[in-house]
Structures are given as structure tokens and as C-alpha cells.
Amino acid sequence: MLLIHCPYCEEARPELEFRNGGEAHIARSTSIADESDEAFEAFFFIRTNPKGLVYERWRHIHGCGRFFNAVRDSVTDKFLHVYKAGEAKVEPSALMANLPEHGAYANVPAAELNAKTPARKRATKDGEA
Amino acid sequence: MAEAATTAARRGMLDHRSDVINGVSLVPAAPAYRMSLRARPDDLVALGERLGLALPTRPKTSASAGERHALWLGPDEWLVLDLGGRDPMQDLAGLQVLHSAVDVSHRNTAVLVTGEKAADVINAGCPQDLSLQAFPVGACSRTVLGKIEIVLLRTGEDAFRVECWRSFAEYAFSYLADAARGV
Amino acid sequence: MTAANFRLSGQGRLGSARPVGFSFDGKAYKGVEGDTLASALLANGVHLVGRSFKYHRPRGFLSAGPEEPNALVGIHRDAARRAPNVRATVQELYDGLTAVSQNRWPSLERDVGAVNDLASPFFSAGFYYKTFMWPKDAWARLYEPRIREAAGLGVAPHLPDPDTYAQRFAHCDVLVVGGGAAGLAAALAAAESGQRVILCDEQPELGGALHFENGAVIDGQDGWAWSQSAAAALRARDNVRVLTRTTAFGYYAQNMVGLVERITDHLADPEPTAPRERLWQVRAKKVILATGAIERHMVFADNDRPGIMLASAARTYLNHFGVAVGREIGVFTANDSAYPAAIDLKKAGINIAAIVDLRDNPSGPLVEEARSLGIEINHGRTVVRTGGRLRVTSMTIQPKTGGTERTIPIDALLMSSGWTPSVHLFSQSRGRVAYDEASRRFLPGTYAQDCASVGACNGAEGLAATLAEGYAAGEKALKELGFTAKASRAKVEKAETWGGGMLGAVPGAGPEKIVKAFVDFQNDVTAKDIRLAVREGMRSIEHVKRFTTNGMATDQGKTSNMHGLAIAAEVLDKPIPEIGLTTFRAPYTPVTFGAIVNHAKGELFDPTRRTPFHGWEEAQGAVFEDVGQWKRAWYYPRKGEDMHAAVNRECKTVRTSAGMFDASTLGKIEVVGPDAAKFMELLYTNPWAKLEAGRCRYGIMLREDGFIYDDGVVGRLSDDRFHVTTTTGGAPRVMHHMEDYLQTEFPHLDVWLTSITEQWAVIAVQGPKSREIIEPLVEGIDISDAAMPHMSVREGTICGVPTRLFRMSFTGERGFEINVPADHGRAVWEAVWEEARKHGACPYGTEAMHVLRAEKGYIIVGQDTDGTVTPGDAGLDWAVGKKKTDFVGIRGLKRPDLVAPGRRQLVGLKTVDPKVVLEEGAQIVADPKQPIPMKMIGFVTSSYWSENCGRSIALGLVEGGFERMGETLYVPMADTTIAVEVCGQVFFDEKGERLHG
Secondary structure, eight states: OOEEEETTTTEEEEGGGOEEEEESOOOOOTTGGGOOHHHHHHHHTOOOOOSSEEEEEEEOTTTTOOEEEEEEETTTOOEEEEEETTSOOOOHHHHHHTOOOOOOOTTSOHHHHSOSSOSSOOOOSTTOO | OOOOTTSOOOOOTTTTOOEEETTEEEEEOOOOEEEEEEEOGGGHHHHHHHHTSOOOOSTTOEEEETTEEEEEEETTEEEEEESSSOOHHHHHTTOOSSEEEEEOTTTEEEEEEESTTHHHHHTTTOOSOOSTTTSOTTOEEEEEETTEEEEEEEEETTEEEEEEEGGGHHHHHHHHHHHHHHO | OOTTOOBOTTOSSOTTOOEEEEEETTEEEEEETTOBHHHHHHHTTOOOOEEOTTTOOEEOOOOSSTTOSSOEEEEESSSSOEEEEEETTTOBOOTTEEEEOOSOSBOSSSBGGGHHHHTGGGSOTTHHHHHTTSSTTHIIIIIHHHHHHHOOSSOOOSSOOOOOEEEEEEEEEEEEEOOSHHHHHHHHHHGGGSOOEEEEOSSSSSOGGGGTOOSOEETTEEHHHHHHHHHHHHHTOTTEEEEOSEEEEEEEGGGEEEEEEEOSTTOSSOOTTSOSEEEEEEEEEEEEEOOOEEEOOOBOBTTTSTTEEEHHHHHHHHHTTOBOSOSEEEEEESBGGGHHHHHHHHHTTOEEEEEEESSSSOOSHHHHHHHHTTOOEEETEEEEEEEOSSSOOEEEEEETTOOOOEEEEOSEEEEEOBEEEOOHHHHHTTOEEEEETTTTEEEEEEOSSSEEEOGGGGTOOBHHHHHHHHHHHHHHHHHHTTOOOOOOOOOEEEOOBOOBBOOSBOTTSOTTOOOOBEEETTTTEEHHHHHHHHHTTOOSHHHHHHHHOTTOSTTTTTTTHHHHHHHHHHHHTOOHHHHOOOOOOSOSSOOOHHHHHTTOSGGGSSOOBOOTTHHHHHHTTOEEEEETTEEEEEEOOOTTOOHHHHHHHHHHHHHHSOEEEEOTTSEEEEEESTTHHHHHHHHBSSOOTTOOTTBEEEEEEEOTTSOEEEEEEEEEEETTEEEEEEOTTTHHHHHHHHHHIIIIIOTTSOOEEEEOTTTEEEEEEESTTHHHHHGGGEESOOOSTTTSOSSEEEEEEETTEEEEEEEOOSSSSOEEEEEEEHHHHHHHHHHHHHHHHHTTOEEOOHHHHHHHHHHTTOOOTTTTOOSSOOTTTTTOGGGSOTTOSOOTTTTGGGSHHHHSTTOEEEEEEEESSTTOOOOTTOEEBSOTTSOSSOOOOEEEEEEEEETTTTEEEEEEEEETGGGGTTOEEEEEOSSOEEEEEEEOSOOSOTTOGGGGO
């Protein structure tokens, strides 16, 4: 169960209180009736679904009830940023800069799985800790 | 709430249900006035004056004045409870300030959970941190209990008010009772 | 020590514990309180406890803990409480415990299935994949049923589980998993400044490896005694929760760890209301993993006979339970840590027949001590086979380079090939393990979550390092949380180390040998199987695992994974890290379904929602149907009536007098604010701006794609206040949909939405007499036709309580819907009923409601629409505001495929034979004589017998339906074809005159 920071409640709450609302930043045209078929297709049917950073909407439906936006890494499931509806989108480059090191899955290729040296110092002998 | 002889009688969803299990008491709350209030920040003072309390603006907090309580549910949403028989809808009648006030007195009902293990009982189905640090007396939140939505208000170190929609009240009571048997 | 008593006086920690009686396979035994089933059976000299999964080989105890792959038994309390596959090494003994062995017939000693062992050359790895492929149809007919019969381990009870299970969401600052020395130290340090600490351990007592390591001295105390006083100190703190008998089985996102606490399984007579287990979902700011290490067995021929076990297990049985696992014991090892087992046993007076050490020149204090005790040490030698059928009786040893064999009689054989750090939870946390070449172990490498590993699971090889890591991790966690308090550190004065060892098969079980050297005991996988898998082309360890099933049993390869990996690496001639490691998945040990389900069973499986009138309906004998979570009165049978008769009567009564219907479940939303009408204009197809206060309108809501999403009657209470109704099932999603648009697309509008579904109980009074019925009860509202025409709404009082009174109809009759505050609903209903019965009216249920509305051609969203129907398709074009420039769905309605000819349209269908009632969902074709598969041009959406029309009626979606009026179409059924005539949607009172009286 994820822990999601709600920008309105100003604290992290359990995923059970939230509902995902699909991709964010897909604005409905103010003159939607006049949209071309192509523009409407892009608006209503086409979603990006990238591996990596996803911009998505969440609703704190069993909390404050507000919709807000979040940026989540679909590889690690980690939230990098949450912001209120209407606030500007933060570009991926700005978020990637302070991205923590990715965690691993045990099913990554064997060569990648096994770091040459353990990432942090360990005590392996008695009394060395 | 006194009612005229001609008035249709009131029947609550949890009449006749109450229990004490493992030191935790589960009691249906008495009927109360409830109002769902929606408003923008600029109008809170005017609304608060009419209601007789300052509407809380911090998440997860409530404000009380006598038998009246205003629970912050969202940035523009409060649940106003009046346990003393004063209808908050009446207090706001005619007020020319942008807001929405909707009477939900009968929509909700509540179970009062008290006892040393009250928080443990609620935590059987509510995923929030109910320690006194994270959820002090007076804290309130809309959240979940098992498969239903509730509004939780901590009324004392060992006392909570669990508000839910009336048709979920039996589920809520049974869940809390089952949880109390298991603490 | 008598013939059958292996309990040694003066050994172990159970002292003069109370004797406890139990039975195994029907035979009575005695144990003592504090025993596990395993230790108690061993005390009685019983080693044979099970038959293996595939070959039905006799098996005993490999371990003394949760990693046990062999000793799986059934524990029976009563007919309904029969837990299969319980690890005897974990099950605590209680008075009257009844255990049975598994996977054997007719008895454990004489098991017919053991022919599988003789036939084992045919059951090689991938046997099932290769063998049961031909003939193709034999799989479903013959092979699968037989295999299913023979497969599986243990027997599930046939009765429902009578136990209850509990759940708890918990939060803490630091969660410490594992209560051995490392975990105790971490918890002591973390608890120092009063932060919330949870320490869990799967055993009944904390102490971990100190259960068996008996030479340790910490702060001048015996190691075990130190662990118990540390545990007591932790328990005494308010800020620490110590959970024993509690397994951390899964490590999930953002430091959520799933624990299962076993509450009653160890009790002879648990309180009937006590839950059997509790699921904990712990959210921790910091997690410290102190999960220890698991000893590996040696992979040699016939290493699975009862009596052959891990050296540490024998030490646990001796040093904790006071039980000797044999009297003439052999030891086979490749590292130092089997020596203390031999030394402890020897000192307890048990004869050690010989230590066989694969190493050429073992040395060091432990080796010296063993020697000085007179134990024979055979170095550079290997065990090439063992003897004995139901219990090991001998081991045959040989120099590892070959040469003379020597057979040594034994009654137990202890083995150790080293220790595998338990990185299961670390790996589940998505941390990346790193292979440490020097020690040939996978250790925690890169962390993905806020956790730390300490002690043996982190590669520490001695008690001092273990404690130091524990304290340091606890202090570090506190510091990162913003606290600086430091607990005083206990000092290790004497302890053992446990490094070294080997991986893979021993010499003598080598590549060319066709011997059963088991790698995975639970799934009966041998070294040969793994070599075969590689020879047959499996390269990835994931493939080898699936082909051989190595590590795929419920023990998840705790003892076997590393051996399997090493053998595969050896055959592939690649270093281990290049082969990779299989995925560690939750649960670490099996978790009962009961714990996962916990409270959500019986009435708590799903909420059952009842309206305020439910009790009255029940008293009237209503039959209820489930509509979502709601119980709705379906029909009200009178004496002698079946459903049909009741519904016919209800339908007739409504149209001749009146009926009362519980409409409380309909969703209701109050839309309030100066921009309420603007918002309604955007969310519904209809125009709202000009709807006067006090009037109602039927509204249709679309999704953006142009398809009908919901519908309902909307009343305008005042300029800035609408009372919106939705379908019963649609209420939550419509509210969500409206909030979505309001918050994210139209946030500039001054309007708010509040669900009032449950604020108002709704009594629909429908029929020609409806006005006369309610008239005496209503105050302050003129309900005459002139003052309150069809589709209007008024506020006033009824029976002295406030009401929102709607004049509206879902039956085509004059009708009212009385909204009253829910708690008053029952009393108002009863008052209305008193009036209604004077006019010969009746209550009617949802079935009659459905028939009556179908007679009028009113649609039900979700029944006559399926998410691909536009207002035009449903004949509701009139409800779409033609002059509007925007509403949700306006653009969707112009999509090419939504305006193309030939769309399915909702029409009436009359069977040529009026007595025939169509089946809902039946397909419609134009030409019934066409070859199969026929071209389907539509289907029946609603179909009923209409007593009012004296015939069957139906609605259906038919391609180009509006152009087919009068056409005959066909509904092919399994045994007949039904001819139907296409007609308009309205079957009764086509002009709608009855609405107005």
C-alpha cells in the first residue's frame, strides 16, 4: 500500500483513502464542440503510459475530497512530487536531478543485479562494526 | 430535540445497539444537527460569526464552542455538528455570503467508541496513525473503516466519534464490535 | 535416558516444565510445556514424520525453525479446525495436541506412494511437461484428473473455518524485524529516546540464535540470559511493542511491512472469542532487518533420511529443549559451525561417532576442542551415502579424492555447509543484493527503502559484530529521526563465529553420479535434476527454477536456493553472480487466508445497506433483491402468490388505485451556489438556465465520449439550489464524475456538491389515487393539479416533518415522491400507508417498478443502455439542448461513428405470440434461416409479462431500429426461434394522459 502525500491535507496518507484519476495535464478545450476529430481523439483517447515519470491525477476521495496532481516513477512506484490542481507542471528534468538511486528488482538482468562491490561498507568480521 | 405530538417519530439506524467488549464501549450517538458547509477563505469569518465559532483552517483540526463542533474535512469543507439542539442551518439562513450549507442531520449517524483500547479498535479498519502525537484530541479526518468511509473525531484520549452514512452504520458498528473482540 | 526417552536431565531450558500429552498419527506421547511438536517427538525418539512430496521418501526433521521443508504435519483440533502443512518445528506443543502425518497411505511406515521413489528415474525434472503431452485430448480427460488427485500436500478441512481473525494498522518510528541479538540491540538503541518501536519475532521467545549458541557471554551473563533480560527491558517500556509468534512475511512499498501474529495456535483451550491470528500492517519510518541467517545442509547422496539434520537444529534441540537427537551421532560439515554441535552433544554425554570434514586441514579452537574431547575427525573426506530406511543407520565415508570407503553406524547425522543470510525481506523491499565473492554470499547491497540490515542477515559473522551493528543501526535511525539518546552497549565477552562453508553438491555426489543428493527437500529436487535442467538448455536461474521446481515449495528455497544456484553455475561454468538470483516473493512463510481476510467475512464481507423502510417491508413479507450493496424490496407476495402473481397484482393495483414504492436508494446530490444552473448546463445534456424554481426536469448525463452515463429527475428548489437524483447504482460514480469536472475543468464556478442520498427517505406514491392518499398528511403545499402540475417540486411539511415533495412519475401515472428526513421516514411511511390502504393501494417492489416503467418505455441506464448508447440511440434526442454550445459529451456526440447510419437504436419488441416472454440478453437476427454464425443485429434489453397490456412486452437495441417499425425480426433460442415485431417504445397510454390525472 502506497503512502501518498496530499498537498491539501499536508501529510502522507494511506493509499486506501485515494483514487487514481488517470493522466494529468489533459485540459478540456473551452470550445470543445468545435474541436477536430484528431484533436478530440488526442484529448479523449490517447494516453502516454511511459516507463518512468508519469504525471497523474489522484483524488483524496476518502479524505479531503480534492483532486491533485502527482509525479510518480512507474519503475519504483515512488512519488517525486505532488501539487495542487491548477499549479504548474514541473518538468521531468527538474525532478530527475534529485532522483534517488533506483532500487532494484531481483529480476533485472543478472549482470546488472550484482554490483561489483557492495554499495556501503559492511562489517563482516567479528568486532569490526 | 423536542417534537410535537403530531410529528412523525424518529427512528435511528442503531437504536437498540450498544455494547461493551474488552473494555471498549460502543454506543450510538444521540441525534444531532449536522450541516455540510462549503465556503471560500474570504467568507469564513462571516460564517463563523453566525455559527458562533471560528471555522478551523488547518487540516485534521476541529473547533468547538459548547455543543457545537466544526470539523475541517477539506480546504473548503466543514462538517458542523450541533449536539445541543441548535440548528446551524437556521443560523446561516438569509446570510448573504457565498457558501453552500446543506442539512445532513439524517444522512449521518455516529458510534461513540470509548475505552483504553479505543484507538486499537478503530485501527483494525482505519489505516491512519491514531497515536496522540499524530491524531490528538480534537483531531478529525474523513478516512476509511474497513470497506466504508467514515469521519473520525477524537473527543478524548480514549474516546472517538465515528460518523458514517446511516446505511453503513450497521456495518460500522459490527466492524467495531468484531475488532473489539479481537484487540 | 530410557529406550524412548531422549530428554536429557540437566540440559536445555525447559527444566521441570509441566508434562503435556499429545498424539501423533493416533499414538499418545508425552512432551513438556515449551516444547515444539518437533522437540517433543524427538524426545520420544520419533524422527519419521512425513513423506516427501514427489517420491514419498520417508522424512524427518531438517531444522528447528521456520525454514523446515520436511516435517509438515496436519494439526487437528476438531472437524473444522484441521490445519494442513504445519511445520512441526514451529508448532508449539499444547495439552491434547493432535497431529497427523501427510502424503502417505495407508500409513507413514508403509506408504504405497513410495513406488514413486523406485520409479524415480522416470520422474526427472520436467517429467510432467514432457510426458503428458500426447494424445492431446487425454490431458483433460485422463492425465489432469489423475495428477490432481495425486498432487498437493496436506488435506484442507471441508468445513468453514470457525475461527476469527483480526487486523491492525500500526505506525511506528522504528520496526525491528527479528529478536535475536542484533534485533534486541537495535530495539534497545532505537527505544532509548521514547520513539515508538515495534520488535517482532516469529518465535515464542526472543533470543534468535542464542537459542542454541550456549557459550556466549554478554555483560558477564550467559548469552541467553542476556537476551531474556533485554527482552524484559524492552517489554517494560511504554514506547515498545514486542510481538512474539509474529512473522514479518512481506515488505511492501514505503516501509509497509505485513506481519502475522499467531495468537491461539499454541493454546490448548483458547478463549472462544479470541482471534486465531492477527494481521498487522505496519508503517514504519525506519525498518531494521535483523532476520539472521539460515544454515544450509550438505548436498550428498541420500541426505534426506530421517535423523539427518542441520547441526544448529541439533544444538537447539539440545541446548534449548534438552533433547538429544540421537545417541550415536555423525557430523558432516564444511565449516566450523558444526563443531560446537558435536562438542555440546559430547559434553552432554552423547557419543559422536565421527566428524567428517570436507576441508583438508580444519584448524582453530573449535577443532582443537573437539579433538581434545576425543572426537574422531576425518578431514578431507566426504559422505558418499547413508543407510537406513525409516531412520538413518549409517554413513559411508571416503576421501574426497576417492579411495577406500568406510561405513560408520550412526542414528543421527548433523550437517552444515555454512550459513545463508536471510535477505528475503530486504530483497522484497526492492533492495539490490550484492554477491560477496570472498564469502560466496548474497548480501544487502543497494537499499531502495529506508531500512538497514544488521547482524547475520547483513553478513556479520560473530556475536560482537552482530550486537555492534544492531546498536549502531538503532542509534542511526534515532539520529535520522532527530534524536540523539544513546543506549549503553552490552559487551560481548565470549562468542562463536560462523563464517565459511561451501555451496553446491559435495564430491561423491558429483556430476557423473546418479544419486539422490537432495537440494530442495520439500519439492524433491536433486543435484542431478538441476544438472539435467542445464543440459536440456535452461540457462537462466529463473528457468532452472521453474523446470526443476527448485525453491518453489512453500519454504521458498530457504535452504536450497544457494545450492541450486551453485550447481547450475558449476555446470554452466560461469561465476555465480552471472547466473543471478531468483526473486524473493512475499510471503516469507505461508500465511493463512483467514489472516488475509481477517474481519471481512460474514456480515462484514461487504456492507449491506438497508433503507429506513426496510423493517416495514420485511414485516409485510417482502422478498428482497440485491442492488449493489442495497437490499431492495423486490415484490410483496401475499398468501398463495408466486412472484408472477404478486408482480401482476402490484402492477394492476398501481394503475387502478395506487402503489407505494421505496425509492430511498436513488442517489441524491444537492447542487448549491450562484452558478448551480451553469454547472448543471455543463454536466447534463438538457437546458437548465430557464427551469423555474419549483419545477423538475428529466436530465441525461453523458461521458465525454457521448454515451449515456446516468439519468434522473432534477428539481430546482431555488435559483441557486438543485436537488439532483441519480440511479441507485450510479450514485457514487456520478458524484465523483461531477466533482472531477467541478474541481478540474470548471473550478471558476461558484457551486458546491453535497451527497444527500441518505439524508432523505423517499416514498413514491404512484397511481390515480396518489393525490387523495397524501392530501390529508401534507401541510403548507397546495398539491392540486393546477398548483402543482406534473414535474414540479415543493417544500413543506408532512406529518409534521419537513418534506421535499416531488410531483413526478416513473410509472406513467400521476405520482408523488415524498422526501422526508431519514429518521422520520418509517413513521411517515406508516402514516401514508394508513391512508393508502383506504384506497385499496398496495406496496410494490422493484420488479413491478421495472414492468411499469417498461410499459411506458422509460429506460433504465445500465439495463437498456450499456455504455455505447447515445441519447439519440435511446430515443431521447429531445433531452439534448440543441442550442447549447457546451456540455460534457457534446463533442463526443459528433464523432463519425456516433452519427453514422445503422446504429443500434432502442425500440419496442412485441412477440408475435403475445404469451411468449423473451429472455433478456437474447440476440436478434433479421433472417433466422441464415447459416451459423448468424449476423446479430441487436439484443433484448428488457422483457416482461405486462398484466396491464395483457401481453408480453420488451425493449431491445436493434441496428437501424427506428427505421424498422412493423418489421418482423427473430430471436433464435436453443430450441426454438421467436418471431417479434418491431414497435415504438411505449406500450401503455401512448399519449401520456394519465400523468395528469
